Amino acid sequence: MNLEKLRIEIDKLDKEMVELFEKRMDIVSKVSDYKLKNNLPVLNSLRETEVIEKNIKYLKNDELSPYLKTFYKELMDISKNYQKTKIKKAQDINVCFQGTLGSYSEEALYEFFGGNVKRHSVKEFEDVFEKLKDDKSMDYGVLPIENSSTGAITEVYDLLRKHGLFIVGNMTLKINHNLMAIKDASLSDIDTVYSHPQALKQCSKFLKEKGFELIPSKNTAVSAELVREKGVKNIAAIGSKRAADLNDLKIIESDINDDDNNYTRFIIIGKKLEAHISNDAISIVFSSPNRSGALYDSLGIFKKNNLNMTRIESRPIVGKPWEYFFYIDLEGDIDNIHVKDAIDYIEKNSNYFKLLGSYKREL
Numbered sequence: 001m002n003l004e005k006l007r008i009e010i011d012k013l014d015k016e017m018v019e020l021f022e023k024r025m026d027i028v029s030k031v032s033d034y035k036l037k038n039n040l041p042v043l044n045s046l047r048e049t050e051v052i053e054k055n056i057k058y059l060k061n062d063e064l065s066p067y068l069k070t071f072y073k074e075l076m077d078i079s080k081n082y083q084k085t086k087i088k089k090a091q092d093i094n095v096c097f098q099g100t101l102g103s104y105s106e107e108a109l110y111e112f113f114g115g116n117v118k119r120h121s122v123k124e125f126e127d128v129f130e131k132l133k134d135d136k137s138m139d140y141g142v143l144p145i146e147n148s149s150t151g152a153i154t155e156v157y158d159l160l161r162k163h164g165l166f167i168v169g170n171m172t173l174k175i176n177h178n179l180m181a182i183k184d185a186s187l188s189d190i191d192t193v194y195s196h197p198q199a200l201k202q203c204s205k206f207l208k209e210k211g212f213e214l215i216p217s218k219n220t221a222v223s224a225e226l227v228r229e230k231g232v233k234n235i236a237a238i239g240s241k242r243a244a245d246l247n248d249l250k251i252i253e254s255d256i257n258d259d260d261n262n263y264t265r266f267i268i269i270g271k272k273l274e275a276h277i278s279n280d281a282i283s284i285v286f287s288s289p290n291r292s293g294a295l296y297d298s299l300g301i302f303k304k305n306n307l308n309m310t311r312i313e314s315r316p317i318v319g320k321p322w323e324y325f326f327y328i329d330l331e332g333d334i335d336n337i338h339v340k341d342a343i344d345y346i347e348k349n350s351n352y353f354k355l356l357g358s359y360k361r362e363l
Helices: 002-037 044-057 062-091 102-115 125-134 154-163 198-202 204-209 219-229 240-247 294-304 337-348
Strands: 092-098 117-121 140-147 168-176 177-180 192-195 213-216 237-238 250-253 263-270 279-289 308-316 326-332 352-359
Touching: 002 062, 044 062, 092 102, 092 125, 102 168, 102 263, 125 154, 125 263, 125 279, 140 154, 140 198, 154 279, 154 326, 154 352, 168 213, 168 237, 177 204, 177 219, 177 240, 192 198, 192 219, 198 204, 198 213, 198 237, 213 240, 213 326, 219 237, 219 240, 237 240, 240 250, 263 352, 279 337, 294 308, 294 326, 337 352
Parallel strands: 092 117, 092 140, 168 352, 192 213, 192 237
Antiparallel strands: 140 263, 168 263, 177 237, 177 250, 279 326, 279 352, 308 326
16 A cells, blocks of 8 residues: 555544544533533542543554553543633623523523523613614623413613614523512512503413402512512512512512423524524514515425424514514524525515524424
8 A cells, every 4th residue: 555545544543533523522512611610610620530441442552552541541531622712601690681680581591591691681682682782791681481381571662773782592491470579478468469561461360269469570580579579468479589589578489480381482692693504493583575475485484495494473563453473483593595595585575674693492
């Protein structure tokens, strides 16, 4: 075998090694995310020793043992540096959410980003958009978009179109509502309940049965704060167990939502589209011309391109009675030719069109 052929063999192996390296570092990235979320250290000396010793045993040529040991030590250092870089970046990330500590939005933020990012609370849904646009240090926002029991949170849909930011991620949180009050209170003391309108609606059967006066508030966690501040027995709030713990309140009744399978989907918004190879979901909004078959033609393009539409939501166009914006989620990669053809067709045949985001759907 001549030198040129040997070099070709090495090139072939190098290509395979690059592919395997990339796969390995992708898993390292997931390990980093887990460590970040659970506040675990990057360095685990025992694990490193185990990996090196285990892999040396796979060698058929014992002469290569010291070289493989060096190779793995270098590889481990690369992995550690990559994890440290990711964790440092995460610690520099600023994320805003509507509500306060103990809100479901804050819980979703923690589940998605982990505990090391910098959290910033705001009062209103629109404040999340405005803070993200106006504050250069702000990176992302977290917002609820729909609930499995009560449907779409329409205000957030309207704000997505209005403010020109992008969906870059999403996650689903199981919602367990609890009735909470000050430590000395009992169920018989309570006559008034505060909470977010969505939470009140999701617990309507329980609340109707008890006959409480219901007072809507901006947020479940804000309601818990109000109960703590007032310090009287006759009022209660509906919210998460975390909200009760943070406000030193007692849970009077737990899991009071009408549906045990109560989930809220949250979106992560950013200032620009983020292209990742793992992205497999797209959100758009458009309005169709007011002519026969216009909407049918737009929706039909998904079938023609073998694309799965996972959600459609309509919102009225202010100032144009009986005309609507249509918000659509579909599966697909934004760079796929069939996706591009479908989106191009809808954009060209719509009065209004906006790409809202490309992200990885939650399985």
